[in-house]
Amino acid sequence: MTRVIKIGGAIVDNQELLNEVLDRCASLNEPFVLVHGGGKIATQLAQQLGVEQTVIDGRRVTDADTLRVVTMAYAGLVNKNVVAQLQSRGVQCLGMTGADADLVRAHKRIHPTIDYGFVGDIDSVNTEVLTMLLQKRISVVVAPLTHDGHGSLLNTNADTMAARIAMAMNAVPVRLHYVFEHPGVMRNIDDPDSLITEIRGDEVDALISAGIIDKGMLPKIANAVEAAQAGVSVLIQGVTALGTDTGTMILC
Amino acid sequence: MTRVIKIGGAIVDNQELLNEVLDRCASLNEPFVLVHGGGKIATQLAQQLGVEQTVIDGRRVTDADTLRVVTMAYAGLVNKNVVAQLQSRGVQCLGMTGADADLVRAHKRIHPTIDYGFVGDIDSVNTEVLTMLLQKRISVVVAPLTHDGHGSLLNTNADTMAARIAMAMNAVPVRLHYVFEHPGVMRNIDDPDSLITEIRGDEVDALISAGIIDKGMLPKIANAVEAAQAGVSVLIQGVTALGTDTGTMILC
Numbered sequence: 001m002t003r004v005i006k007i008g009g010a011i012v013d014n015q016e017l018l019n020e021v022l023d024r025c026a027s028l029n030e031p032f033v034l035v036h037g038g039g040k041i042a043t044q045l046a047q048q049l050g051v052e053q054t055v056i057d058g059r060r061v062t063d064a065d066t067l068r069v070v071t072m073a074y075a076g077l078v079n080k081n082v083v084a085q086l087q088s089r090g091v092q093c094l095g096m097t098g099a100d101a102d103l104v105r106a107h108k109r110i111h112p113t114i115d116y117g118f119v120g121d122i123d124s125v126n127t128e129v130l131t132m133l134l135q136k137r138i139s140v141v142v143a144p145l146t147h148d149g150h151g152s153l154l155n156t157n158a159d160t161m162a163a164r165i166a167m168a169m170n171a172v173p174v175r176l177h178y179v180f181e182h183p184g185v186m187r188n189i190d191d192p193d194s195l196i197t198e199i200r201g202d203e204v205d206a207l208i209s210a211g212i213i214d215k216g217m218l219p220k221i222a223n224a225v226e227a228a229q230a231g232v233s234v235l236i237q238g239v240t241a242l243g244t245d246t247g248t249m250i251l252c
Numbered sequence: 253m254t255r256v257i258k259i260g261g262a263i264v265d266n267q268e269l270l271n272e273v274l275d276r277c278a279s280l281n282e283p284f285v286l287v288h289g290g291g292k293i294a295t296q297l298a299q300q301l302g303v304e305q306t307v308i309d310g311r312r313v314t315d316a317d318t319l320r321v322v323t324m325a326y327a328g329l330v331n332k333n334v335v336a337q338l339q340s341r342g343v344q345c346l347g348m349t350g351a352d353a354d355l356v357r358a359h360k361r362i363h364p365t366i367d368y369g370f371v372g373d374i375d376s377v378n379t380e381v382l383t384m385l386l387q388k389r390i391s392v393v394v395a396p397l398t399h400d401g402h403g404s405l406l407n408t409n410a411d412t413m414a415a416r417i418a419m420a421m422n423a424v425p426v427r428l429h430y431v432f433e434h435p436g437v438m439r440n441i442d443d444p445d446s447l448i449t450e451i452r453g454d455e456v457d458a459l460i461s462a463g464i465i466d467k468g469m470l471p472k473i474a475n476a477v478e479a480a481q482a483g484v485s486v487l488i489q490g491v492t493a494l495g496t497d498t499g500t501m502i503l504c
Contacts, residue, residue, distance in 0.1 A: 076328020088403035151340035
């Protein structure tokens with residue numbers, strides 16, 4: 001089974017959590033794909049550089065200066081440090097963006113009224129090189145940037161990238177792990193015993209209406225259901241559960 | 253013949269020169285390794301972020317903040333934009349640092365009196381993945397960072413990285429190109445007809461004494477002679493000569 005593991009920003013921002021994830025990745029028997037978000041590093045860097053951040057309806061607008069910032073933070077700082085830290089654990093791996101090996105092509109988001117700038121919506125995933133690397137037992141660390149085929153990088157949601165990569169690899173059995181700071185989807189976020197162990201796609205609307213799925217979990221669930229419907233095994237789980245079946249399984 | 257092409261900082265800083273280089277790379281018949289320097293981007297970024305730069309005897313000291321800066325600038329901004337721009341020219345390629353696929357391992361520079369910080373002197377080059385990628389007709393773009401195998405990235409001279417990678421690939425015929433803003437080594441930098449077409453290793457000292465080889469050319473020549481002695485064909489040439497035999501050939 002090939003694992004596509006997405007780690008959230010809260011893990012990237014916390015070296016202790018990140019170490020825990022990388023230790024668990026290193027103990028997996030099979031090479032893996034690790035997709036990371038950016039965490040707060042890009043926001044902090046933008047502030048330091050005086051690049052103003054515009055957020056519309058909870059989504060960040062990526063102007064040219066912000067694209068530079070996320071390219072430096074995601075593809076440079078985060079990606080290469082994760083690669084170096086995995087290498088120190090004996091994991092042969094390399095880092096990629098969607099531009100590398102033409103992994104993920106996208107186009108600038110088209111919206112009737114809002115210009116999101118250099119935000120990419122995914123057109124195609126090319127897993128030829130990725131599959132070859134995994135077959136050679138080389139793991140791949142993916143930063144959430146895509147390219148448009150015309151020389152421009154684009155800022156793309158990491159949850160979506162992970163889902164689309166997992167879906168494109170689905171000739172082999174694939175499991176998509178959304179790993180974050182909670183044990184999974186919780187009925188009550190303050191009650192660690194309230195983990196929902198399975199969610200079917202047709203239960204999602206009711207969970208949203210009940211306020212159990214909200215905020216940052218909404219796009220994650222949408223991506224998870226889409227991947228599950230495409231035949232990917234999807235698990236939303238906590239850091240310490242990575243590599244096990246514990247968490248919220250998403251069923252189509 | 254496999255080409256390892258090093259482009260200097262003045263090319264990275266100038267989009268017109270960079271386009272010329274990338275056009276010429278795209279017209280090569282064989283996949284290539286393109287090693288880039290950082291140009292002024294890292295220095296400018298350090299200034300913007302208020303990271304003070306210390307230079308001792310012409311060499312930059314890389315403290316922890318400067319390592320972050322060069323990682324963002326070299327592995328993020330420069331490397332990924334070059335990859336995206338090559339992809340737009342139909343070149344299947346991916347970007348790497350020395351940490352990726354364990355390409356180049358190094359150790360922190362040991363010096364009796366000066367602490368250069370996170371500057372890496374190369375220990376070993378692992379071309380296993382690089383060779384596999386080239387065989388699959390995938391070109392590789394290399395940023396001048398290495399890793400120590402213990403989780404830390406290190407800042408490493410791009411000329412040296414290019415030479416050591418070329419030397420490590422020498423089971424196949426390799427040509428190392430140092431491509432920069434002049435046509436080659438010139439007897440008189442102001443006279444475009446004064447190109448020296450061949451330099452033997454044993455002529456270098458006399459050229460240094462005569463002041464013909466100086467400044468930035470000194471480490472380049474040292475790397476070139478080392479590579480030539482190891483059996484690599486080495487050519488120092490201008491941007492418009494890339495892909496041809498025009499320039500200064502270094503003979504051992």
